[in-house]
Amino acid sequence: MGKPRVIYWFRTDLRLHDSPALKAALEPDPAVLWPIFTWDPHYVYRTKGGVNRWQYLLDCQNDLSKSINKLNPKSKLFVLREAPQTLFPKLFKAWNVTHLVFEKDTDSYARERDQAIADIAQKAGVEIVTRYGRTLWDSDEVVAKNGGKPTMSITQLQTAGHKIGEIPRPIAAPEHLPDPGEMPVNFDQEPPNAQPDLNAAHRGKDDKTYNSIAGPKGDFAIETLEELGFVAATTPHRGGETLAQKKLDCIIADEKYAATFQKPKTSPAAFEPQSTTLLSPFLHFGALSPRLFYWRVQDLVSRYKGASSPPESLTGQLLFRDMYFAAAAAIGPAFTQTLNNPYIRFIPWNLPSKDESGTEVGINAISGEYHVDSAQAEHWFQRWKVGVTGFPWIDALMRQLREEGWIHHLGRHSLACFLTRGGCYVHWERGADVFEELLLDHEPACNAGNWQWLSCTAFFSQYYRCYSPVVFGQKWDKSGALIRRWVPELKDLDEKFVYEPWKASKGALGKAGVKIEGDGLGERKKGTYPEPMFDFGERREICIAAMKKAYQVGLHGDDERVKNGTWREL
Numbered sequence: 397m398g399k400p401r402v403i404y405w406f407r408t409d410l411r412l413h414d415s416p417a418l419k420a421a422l423e424p425d426p427a428v429l430w431p432i433f434t435w436d437p438h439y440v441y442r443t444k445g446g447v448n449r450w451q452y453l454l455d456c457q458n459d460l461s462k463s464i465n466k467l468n469p470k471s472k473l474f475v476l477r478e479a480p481q482t483l484f485p486k487l488f489k490a491w492n493v494t495h496l497v498f499e500k501d502t503d504s505y506a507r508e509r510d511q512a513i514a515d516i517a518q519k520a521g522v523e524i525v526t527r528y529g530r531t532l533w534d535s536d537e538v539v540a541k542n543g544g545k546p547t548m549s550i551t552q553l554q555t556a557g558h559k560i561g562e563i564p565r566p567i568a569a570p571e572h573l574p575d576p577g578e579m580p581v582n583f584d585q586e587p588p589n590a591q592p593d594l595n596a597a598h599r600g601k602d603d604k605t606y607n608s609i610a611g612p613k614g615d616f617a618i619e620t621l622e623e624l625g626f627v628a629a630t631t632p633h634r635g636g637e638t639l640a641q642k643k644l645d646c647i648i649a650d651e652k653y654a655a656t657f658q659k660p661k662t663s664p665a666a667f668e669p670q671s672t673t674l675l676s677p678f679l680h681f682g683a684l685s686p687r688l689f690y691w692r693v694q695d696l697v698s699r700y701k702g703a704s705s706p707p708e709s710l711t712g713q714l715l716f717r718d719m720y721f722a723a724a725a726a727i728g729p730a731f732t733q734t735l736n737n738p739y740i741r742f743i744p745w746n747l748p749s750k751d752e753s754g755t756e757v758g759i760n761a762i763s764g765e766y767h768v769d770s771a772q773a774e775h776w777f778q779r780w781k782v783g784v785t786g787f788p789w790i791d792a793l794m795r796q797l798r799e800e801g802w803i804h805h806l807g808r809h810s811l812a813c814f815l816t817r818g819g820c821y822v823h824w825e826r827g828a829d830v831f832e833e834l835l836l837d838h839e840p841a842c843n844a845g846n847w848q849w850l851s852c853t854a855f856f857s858q859y860y861r862c863y864s865p866v867v868f869g870q871k872w873d874k875s876g877a878l879i880r881r882w883v884p885e886l887k888d889l890d891e892k893f894v895y896e897p898w899k900a901s902k903g904a905l906g907k908a909g910v911k912i913e914g915d916g917l918g919e920r921k922k923g924t925y926p927e928p929m930f931d932f933g934e935r936r937e938i939c940i941a942a943m944k945k946a947y948q949v950g951l952h953g954d955d956e957r958v959k960n961g962t963w964r965e966l
């Protein structure tokens with residue numbers, strides 16, 4: 397038998413440091429190793445990733461490719477433009493592959509895909525090797541130690557983790573990588589599921605090379621935003637393992653900050669610099685290992701007098717991440733929705749309300765009955781989505797998110813509470829969809845889990861504690877600096893009114909050069925800012941009363957009455 401011929405399949409682990417899977421790929425001393433990334437249609441076409449997240453991914457890929465190339469000038473990150481399910485059977489044969497190695501992913505789509513690939517590999521006689529590396533502990537092991545149940549609290553996560561044992565120490569990056577082998581892609585016939593050509597309109601009709609598996613120039617280059625059909629990104633935040641490590645070094649060098657970090661004391665209004673680490677997008681793409689982050693902080697904390705502790709500390713934040721991953725791993729595809737999810741409370745969002753003509757309107761997300769044009773809730777949702785609610789704190793956060801792809805955790809709290817149980821009473825899944833498109837760090841488990849927390853449908857149940865879109869922001873940022881930055885219409889408004897411009901006198905508004913009018917949708921007149929969508933105090937009472945009723949009825953997402961709509965008769 398010859399030496400192993402290994403494909404290392406990079407996915408959400410775009411790094412060389414602390415990669416147990418990469419270490420496993422190198423252990424059998426392969427004759428050749430191909431570091432590849434495949435265009436998974438699930439991510440390229442189906443998920444709602446906006447341009448900012450794409451740019452971040454490209455940053456991570458480019459940086460990784462450079463690092464691979466430094467270890468072996470013949471190698472780099474080879475990007476193959478085809479779905480793994482159709483690509484691998486051909487690669488296994490044409491490249492004479494013996495092993496396929498990748499980092500384990502417990503996301504429900506990834507599990508399904510990876511099982512399909514494992515079946516294909518088995519048929520082809522290719523050995524599959526996987527290792528976990530995305531979380532502090534293996535999420536499946538956490539679930540097993542939690543009695544096979546999802547971790548619905550940080551204490552459950554900590555108890556299960558304790559039973560598994562100490563979080564593994566990070567391992568070093570490899571010092572060299574084997575050469576890649578030959579890479580023929582002139583397979584006998586065109587694959588049945590070849591990717592649609594996203595960017596055909598931008599090129600000449602005769603450009604036959606474009607849609608090939610190996611990219612426009614046939615050199616397996618990393619895709620560009622142009623190739624993906626995007627125009628320029630707007631976020632200032634950039635990705636890549638090199639940058640992640642530099643940022644982590646800076647955070648740890650500020651010993652007081654890292655050792656005494658207390659999340660509830662960090663300001664959601666802080667920007668340039670923000671008050672938390674902003675390491676989440678690196679973690680999402682695997683450009684930073686969570687275990688390296690954990691141990692760098694923990695080693696500091698162990699020798700620092702007066703350090704903070706979980707759940708508020710920095711290591712505590714990583715525990716929350718593991719909690720959501722393990723909850724999602726246990727519940728599976730139903731985790732990101734209400735329907736069929738036994739762990740989520742059913743709330744009949746968008747209870748009918750009255751429109752201007754006095755007609756009862758509303759959206760029922762379960763039955764799918766939709767009154768899109770007339771529904772008050774739909775109108776509120778559309779205003780929330782683009783940051784024209786007429787509540788400057790909410791609008792500033794949404795506009796920051798849209799442009800930069802990241803906002804502080806408590807800013808996310810404000811937006812999510814306002815859209816759901818603390819204002820609009822719109823289904824949390826609709827808000828989660830918007831975040832999925834906009835967040836750089838979008839992680840199915842963390843996004844859905846946190847939306848459930850904020851909407852008090854799972855993880856958290858104190859629905860009577862709402863975030864005021866006025867007072868909460870004022871507590872952090874009395875002068876309204878965040879609002880002035882992101883809602884320039886109000887930049888000259890007196891501090892007294894900047895959170896509540898509708899209360900300002902004509903004179904004060906005139907002095908600031910702004911008029912309060914309209915709903916902000918469509919074309920907006922220059923020098924205007926929208927009227928508030930509703931009286932927040934009134935809405936808060938309505939929402940709390942509705943939540944109370946839903947809690948008393950006590951249905952969950954897997955209840956037959958939820959599935960067949962008879963909950964209405966209760």
Ligand code: FAD
Nearest residue numbers: 672673674675676713714717805808837838839842843846
């Ligand atoms: P830090 O405070 O510096 O924390 C360090 C790390 O801990 C973060 O990078 C992150 O990986 C992890 N972490 C911290 N808080 C949480 C948390 N509550 N849940 C899970 N992990 C956490 N986080 C995501 O990574 N992806 C998401 O898609 C996501 N969606 C969210 C949606 C809503 C509605 C809310 C309220 C929160 C969401 N979060 C999500 C959690 C949290 O807001 C971000 O992880 C955090 O703000 C990232 O900034 P940071 O890196 O500066 O965090």
